[in-house]
Amino acid sequence: MAGLDPDWVDDFVLAVNELATNSVEHGPGSGRLRVWTAPGLLTVEVSDHGRMDVPFPGVVPPSPTGQRGRGLWLASEFSDVLEVWSDPAGTVIRARAR
Structure with a gap:
C-alpha cells in the first residue's frame, strides 16, 4: 500500500481503527474517514462534529493502571505524524505513515 x-x-491500520473508534465512541457517534496516498506516503484523516480539549493528545502515555485512554497514544505510536485540532466545527485527526 503506497509503497510502505x-x-x-x-500497525498503521490499528492506529486508524483507534481513531475511527474514538470518533464513534467518544465523539458524536459518527465521523468521516478520508484516505489519500502519494508515493511512499499514506495519509488518513478522521473528522467529526465533536470537540476535544485534551492537552497534547496522543503525546502523553496512558496510565499503566488505567482501563482506557490508549487510543490516541497508540495512534501516535503507530504513525509517523499525528496531528489533532479542534475548532467550533469539530475535531480533525490526521495520521501519516511513510
Missing part, C-alpha cells in the same frame, strides 16, 4: 512496508501498514 507491509508490517508498518498493519
Whole structure:
C-alpha cells in the first residue's frame, strides 16, 4: 500500500481503527474517514462534529493502571505524524505513515 512496508501498514491500520473508534465512541457517534496516498506516503484523516480539549493528545502515555485512554497514544505510536485540532466545527485527526 503506497509503497510502505507491509508490517508498518498493519500497525498503521490499528492506529486508524483507534481513531475511527474514538470518533464513534467518544465523539458524536459518527465521523468521516478520508484516505489519500502519494508515493511512499499514506495519509488518513478522521473528522467529526465533536470537540476535544485534551492537552497534547496522543503525546502523553496512558496510565499503566488505567482501563482506557490508549487510543490516541497508540495512534501516535503507530504513525509517523499525528496531528489533532479542534475548532467550533469539530475535531480533525490526521495520521501519516511513510
